[in-house]
Amino acid sequence: MNTSAKNNPNTKQVIAEIIIKGTLSQIPISKISLNPKNYRKFYTEKSLQDFAQQLKRHGILSSLIVRPVEKDKYELVVGERRLRAARIASLAEVPVKIVELTDEQVLEIQLDENLSRENPHPLDEALAIRMMQDFGYNIEEISLCLGKSKGLIYNRIKLSELNQEFKEMFMNNVLNIQAATELSGLDPDSQTDFFENHCKDWREDDFRLVGFPHLLDQYKQNLLKAPFDTNDKNLIEKAGACNKCPYNSATLNSLFPEMEKSSICSNKNCFWSKTSISLENSIAAILQSERVDTLATPYRLSDVEAAAMEKFPDLQELPCKEYFDLHRCNIPTQPKKEAFMIDKKLDNEKFTEAVTAYKSKLKDFKFLLESGDVKKGLRINNNTAELFYYYVAKSKGNSIGITAKEVQEAKKNGTATPELLQQEMERLEKKEKRDKELDLIKIFAKIHELFIAEYSNIKNTAALTxxxxxxxxxxxxxxxxxxxxxxxxxxxxxxxxxxxxxxxxxxxxxxxxxxxxxxxxxxxxxxxxxxxxxxxxxxxxxxxxxxxxxAGMDVKAIEAEQGEIAKIRQKRVTERIAGVNSDIDKLLKNKKLIA
Structure with a gap:
């Protein structure tokens, strides 16, 4: 958009002169359309109905401003509320002033109209600020122009991103400014989901939005505890990395310094999609590079974990063990020179000793791994996957380490033994036990889902059971x-x-x-x-x-006892007040005598 108008002090004067020269006329309502580029204004249904009744009695006293767009067709510049009410009142024609205006001049007029109102609704402020942005103003300039903080300007911009339903609720005072602002921070899909689940009956007289902060928290996630790399821009290419996302509160620290240490995601679908993709990528990478002997999962799988498990059927064949029942071991880590620096000089002797010890430990570790005394496990927990190592001989429980693949190979090679088959039977029994646990988790999760869908609306709730x-x-x-x-x-x-x-x-x-x-x-x-x-x-x-x-407690006696104490106190207070009044009278008399 050309920004010359905002830098030209004579713009308003020029426009005023153009409007004065406009042509007054009466034209049919059907020939007037709204500006498709204009942000829609919001009015309560009741206020429009009341205004329509006034128009039926008195007509439109102040002409609308329109501009011609094609033969016998006009576009509204000023007077949207009057036009909407006139349609409700079924007026055939309305008084207008027809003016030739450019797009830039129209924008200037509408901006001035929005900014000149007294005590405008926050949504009207949001409309004006959006128009200023279209006019070429940045947040800093808007803040200076309106005399308001950058934080408030940003919040108003966010208000304009509320969906249609929430804007109507806000205009009708069903939502307060705080709730509307917080909802505006959610992505469009989350706003729709929130409305459908909690607000679709908002026009009912008995509607109440109970526990709003708790409901809203379900649509926000702490990125500092995200189970994926928030700097990875390739998890979802369209979304990019979280550190530059507008739905990340940390990106607003210049406007809201108190948010600098927080990093809250308000795009629920994106967060959980990244969580799911990251988990699946981690599992695939481990299975592709390692031969895993054991699977360790939590007692209750999350929806993301359960979905990921279903995409890797080979995991179902692995023996499942309790992670904390295993005697875990860590692969030796190579010493770093930085840990052996003293006064910026390397302690060669100690560093060499550490490297020698590391090589020895690594050799022992590889031997244990090759001999089968140490095995590899895949742990799924908190929507993440990791490879771990554990000692077979030092397992705390009685978990079985045999796999279905090993049993099939033994049968094929003729090396199967009764002990091996017994282990296979125990593995199958343990797997079936775990599958039954998962069945129960899925049943209760489905019941919970249907329960919320059925009974979140009070009209569907039957008598107390x-x-x-x-x-x-x-x-x-x-x-x-x-x-x-x-x-x-x-x-x-x-x-x-x-x-x-x-x-x-x-x-x-x-x-x-x-x-x-x-x-x-x-x-x-x-x-x-x-x-x-x-x-x-x-x-x-x-x-x-x-x-x-x-319950029968003698509350009256307690109140009476305290009442007697209060009487004594009140008597003393009354006496003290009387004394003070007497002192005041004396001082006033003395003042008159002196005068």
Missing amino acids: KADQVAARWIIMECLPYTIKQNVLKALFPKAESFSLWDQVKQYQAVAKLTDKQFAYLIRMVLSGLSESKNPDFPTSHFLYNVAVD
Whole structure:
């Protein structure tokens, strides 16, 4: 865009003169179109309806400004709200001033219109700032021009990137400025996903966006703990490296210095795509270069890990062992000269000794590896994959190291033994046990997914069930402060050595059998264990107050006792105030006498 207008002090005067010379006319609404390059303005449905009713009674008092674009067709320059309300009011014609204007002049007029309003809505500010950018202004210039911080300017720019639905929610005061700004930081797909999952019923009278910070956190990821190389620009070529991504909060440190030490990704899909690709690349690289003997996975696989496992069928044939049951060993590392520098001089003697020791250890390590006393394992954990080594003879558990491939080769070569086949049977049994665990994980994950889809809308929730009541007891139990939790559990389950060591089914059954008296005890222990329950500034304290009253505690006596103390104090305060007033009267009398 040509930026000459922003540097020309006579631009506004020239435009004003052009508008004065414009032609007044009445033209049909159907012949007026919106500028396709203009950012759409947002108005609440109610405000437009109210304005439309006024127009029906009084008509349009101030002419719209339009410019001709082709024969008998016009493009709106100023007056979008009036035009929209006129359409709602079913007006056939509207008063206009027809003016010949260039694109640059139109932009100047619309920019001036947006900036001249008093107390504009943040979205209108965002519109004006976007227009200033089109006019050639950078953030520094916009900040100086509007007298606002660069951080606020950037936030307004981000607001313009809200999707249509969130802009409407914001204009209708369903979202506040903080929520709208935070949502604007999400990528378009995440915004759509958030809206569909949590806000699609926002026009309903009973709509509430409960737990917004927690919901938003599900769409943000800490790049400092990313399971992939954030500087790798080739994981997803279109996205590039994270250190230059606009969805990385660390790239905004010049505008928001407090974010300099943080690195939060607000592009959920990109983050998890990179995580998945990185894990698959790591597994492929290890399997291509190494002969892996053992697989070590967490008890619960993440969705990314489960998907990666399915892409490498050979992994399913490996014996699966608990990583911490293995006696791991590390390949010797070659000493570096930097570690033996003293006053910038190399200690040759100690360095030579270290190199000799390293070569000896490396030779021993290779021997153990070739003899089968040390084997290689592939560990999948926290969405990463790594190669590790472990001693076969020093395994802590009774894991079996035989592979299906080795058994097949032994059968083919006629070298299979009963011991080998016994190991194969144990391997198959262990694999089946692990597969059953994975089946259970997949079942519960699917139930959880469908549960959220079905019951996140309150309209789909049926009456309270027995299981809901048991779940409520469990949730309350989970809220027990650590300092009293064990004592409360012992009181509720006196015959249990350790409630936390019971399996899930037994825990559910035990909680379901709690009597109303035990449930009341649990509630009261949780309430009393929360520090805010004794501070009247917090709602928790008032819940405890009402529970105490209903439980029969003589709250009135406590209030009466404190009331008597308050009366004595108030009497003293009244006497002191009277004394001060008397002193004031005396001082005023003395002042009059002196005068």
